[in-house]
Amino acid sequence: MEDKAQIQEAIKSQGEVVRKLKSEKASKDQIDEEVAKLLELKAQLGGDDGKHQFVLKTAKGTRDYNPKQMAIREKVFNTIIGCFKRHGAETIDTPVFELKETLTGKYGEDSKLIYDLKDQGGELLSLRYDLTVPFARYLAMNKITNIKRYHIAKVYRRDNPAMTRGRYREFYQCDFDIAGQYDAMIPDAECLKIVHEILSELDLGDFRIKVNDRRILDGMFAVCGVPDDKFRTICSTVDKLDKMPWEDVKKEMVNEKGLSEEAADQIGEYVSMQGGMDLAERLLQDQKMCQSKLACAGLSDIKLLFSYLQLFQVTDKVVFDLSLARGLDYYTGIIYEAVLTQAGVAPVTAEAQNGAPGEESVSVGSVAGGGRYDGLVGMFDPKGRKVPCVGVSIGIERVFSIMEQKAEASAEKVRTTEVQVMVASAQKNLLEEKLKLITELWNAGIKAEVMYKKNPKLLSQLQHCEESGIPLVAILGEQELKDGVVKLRVVATREEADISRADLIDEIRRRTSEA
C-alpha cells in the first residue's frame, strides 16, 4: 500500500487537473475520466479513514502455540520431565532477562545474536541466550556446589529464522545438568542414560549417541602437529564433518586455515574412527596418540564411561566417534550428541528433498547434545572457585516438529481437552437441571462440559462431542428426570444406557479409566 502522504499529494494534484479541465470547459467525457481517477484516489485514502490499521502478526521468528500444538508440547514435556524426575532431578527457574554483563563474553561471535532491552533508565538488560549461563550465574550467586537440576524454558536468539525447519528466535531449551565434585564418569554416564531413555520413550525412530572428549580432540591435534593457536579453528572445521565430506574439510584446513597437508592427513585418519570401548583401548596403545597425556586421560575416561554405559544397558546406541567436535568453547571433557538415524524421520526427509543435497541432511537429525564444562561457574565466582558440571540439552523444538508432523500424518485426532463427559439435554428448558448435574460432576472431580446455550439442539451437542473427542454424553430429558436416571451415551458406538443418578459418577469413572 502506498504511503498516505503520497496519496494526499496525488489527490491534490489530481484535484488541480480536474479544476483546470473544468475552467477550460473541457469535454464531459474528459472531465468524468479525471474525476473518476480523483474519486479512486480518495477511496484509497478513505478506506484507511485516518484510523490506524494494526499489523496482525507475531514478531519475526516467533509463533503462537495453538491448542493442538500445546497438547503435543504437554505430552513431550511430560515424557521428558518424567525421566528427569525418575533420576531425582530438582528444577529451578531464572528470569527471562539477565544483566547484560552476565551474558557478555560467554558466547564468542554469537553475542551479536543477543536481544538487548531498551535502556529505559536503570540496569542494562538482555534476554537469556541459553539456560547454561544463567545456571552457572545461579550456582555462583548462591554458592551452590552440588545440584542435579533440570530447567525447561524459552531462550532468545536474533538468528535468521527458518521456521519450517523448526528454527525460531524464541524457542525452548530443555536442560539437565549435574553440578558437583564427584568420581569420574558416573554423572557423565547418567546423562547419556537419560538421553537414551528420553529418545526411546519419545519413539522418534532409531537414534545414535556420538561420544568424544575435548581432551582427546586437543591431544590429537597436538600429536598431529597442529600449532596450539590453531586448535579452536581446526576443531570448528572438524565439527563440519557431519555436513561435508572429508575432502572438503581437509581443503578448508589446508587452504583456508593454513594447516600442513601432512597434519591434515593424520587428523583425517583419526577422525574416521568410530567404535566402542575397544577403540578407546586400541588408541591407548596407539604410539602417536600416547604422546599426549591429555589424550590418554580422555581415552581412559572414555573406557570408564563405556564400562558404566554397559551397566546402564545403553551401549547399543552409543558410539565413540573421533569426528565429534561440538562448537561451544566451554566444554572441558566428555562431549556428546544424539542424532536420529532413521531415513523416515520427517525433518531429515524434508531437508533432503528441498534443501541442497546432503547439506545439513545429517545435522537436522540432531536431537540432543551436551558435555562436561568444569570452568564456566568459576567465571562467575569472585574467587574463581570451580564447580564441575556435566549436562545435556534436549533439542525439544525439533522433537515438537517431528511430533506435530507425525500427528498430522496420523489418522488419530489430537485431543486438546480432557473432557470425559458432556452434559446434554434432549428437550428444551432443561438448563437448570443440566447445571445442577454438571455441578455434581465437577464437585466429584469429573471433567465435564455443558453448552453455554439455554436450548441447544441435541445434534449440535453430539457434534461438539465428536469434534473434540469427548467419549461420553450424559443426556437429561423429562422422562429421565422423573425416573431419577441419566441416559449415558457412548459417542463412538452410539450405545445408550440409563444409569441411576446415584451410580453416575462411578460409571463415568469406570468407563473413562478403561479408555
Added chain:
Amino acid sequence: MEDKAQIQEAIKSQGEVVRKLKSEKASKDQIDEEVAKLLELKAQLGGDDGKHQFVLKTAKGTRDYNPKQMAIREKVFNTIIGCFKRHGAETIDTPVFELKETLTGKYGEDSKLIYDLKDQGGELLSLRYDLTVPFARYLAMNKITNIKRYHIAKVYRRDNPAMTRGRYREFYQCDFDIAGQYDAMIPDAECLKIVHEILSELDLGDFRIKVNDRRILDGMFAVCGVPDDKFRTICSTVDKLDKMPWEDVKKEMVNEKGLSEEAADQIGEYVSMQGGMDLAERLLQDQKMCQSKLACAGLSDIKLLFSYLQLFQVTDKVVFDLSLARGLDYYTGIIYEAVLTQAGVAPVTAEAQNGAPGEESVSVGSVAGGGRYDGLVGMFDPKGRKVPCVGVSIGIERVFSIMEQKAEASAEKVRTTEVQVMVASAQKNLLEEKLKLITELWNAGIKAEVMYKKNPKLLSQLQHCEESGIPLVAILGEQELKDGVVKLRVVATREEADISRADLIDEIRRRTSEA
C-alpha cells in the same frame, strides 16, 4: 569502590609525596607512614588486578526460583490447571514479546511501564504486559470466534518492585477466558465457579468474591448526576473504597474531581450496599436507579447470574457489592474480585504490621479478578468484528507467597524431588552392582538415586535420604548379593527387611503408593 583511574591518579601523587620526603631526608617514621599509604593504594588496585568483577545478581524486580519454590509452584499450578481442565479448557501460548504497536493504546497511563526491546534493526518489540491483549490479538489474527482457554505465563512491568509483598517486575499471570457469543451469564457464572473451586482447593483460608457490573456503575453515576465525561475518573475514585474510608473518597470526588456534594452523597448511599440476588431485586425497584436502562440491564444480569450461582452451589462466598469498580477500561459488563478475608493470612498480617495502618490492608488480600470485555478483540479486527469475552485471572504470585510462608511455618519439609528409593551399599567396591540395580529400577519406572561416588559411607547415603525425604533405601552388601536379596530400609522407622530381587520392584511400588 573507587574508580580505577582515580586510584591510579592517587598512587601517582602519593608516589611523589614519598619521593619528596626521601629527597628531603625526612624522618623514617614519616616516610614509612607515607609508603604504607602508597602500598594500600596499590593493593586496592592490585585486588582488582585489571580483571572485570561481575555483579552477581538478577535484574531489579526479578528473582530466581529455587527448587523448594519450584516444588510449591508446581503444586499450585497442578491444582489450578486441574480445575481449568475439569472445565474443559484448552491452552495456548504466545511469544514473550509482541510488536510494540500491538500493545499501544491498550493500557492507558500504565503504558509507561511496558518494557521495550532495543532497536537492533527490524521490528520494534515490547515484552508482554499481560496475557489478555495477546489473547485478543491471537483471536483476531486467527479469526477465532469461540474458545475456552487458559494461559499461564510470565508478564513484565517496569513497576516499582515491592518484592517482600510479592510484587515483581517479572511475574506469572494465570488466565482463564471464555470467548464466544453465548446466552447471558452462563460463561460468566462458570468463571465464578472456577474461582470458588480454585480458592477452596488451594486452602488459603476463607474468601469472598465481590461482584458488580460496569453498566450498573455507569448507570448509577448517570442517575446520581455525574457528568458523562467524569464517569471514568469518578469510577477510579470509587475503586479506592477498599483502601480508604468513604469520607476520604468523598473528599477526593468533591475537592479534586469537582463533583457536587449532592451527587457524591447519592453515590455514597449506593456504594455502601452489599447483598445477593435480593439486593439486585430491590434495586430493580429503586425509582432512581430505574431511570437508567443501562443499570437495569446490569441488575437483571446480576439476578440471572445469582440464579446460576445457586445451581453451582457457590453463593455462600459471592456478594453483590456496588463499591467494586475494577480499574481496567476494557470491561463492559460483569466484574468481580476475590479477596481473602481470614485475619490469619500472612500477606495481610505483614501489611497490617509493617505498612501504614489500613493502607492496602484489604487489597493485598485480593487473589483473583476479572470480568467481561466484549470490545477488546474488535480493536484488533480490521473490520472491528467483536468477539464477546469473559475471563478471570488468578493472582498466582500472591498465592505463591502465601504458600511459601505456610511451608516455612509448617514443620513438614517441602520435598524438591520425588525419589522413591536410594540405592546404597554397606561395603566398598559395590558401585557396579549398584549401577546394575538402579538400571533395573529406572527401567521399571521407579524414581531412584545413587551417589556419584565409588565408595560412599553408608551413613552419608542415609543422611542424603533424610535430607531429601527419600522414603526407602535399597541396601546392597556381599551377603545380600550372595542371597539374591536386597535389604529394603524404611528411612522414617529404620525398619529393614530382606526382599528378593524378583519382588523388589513390586515391593517399592507397594510401599510408595501407600505413602
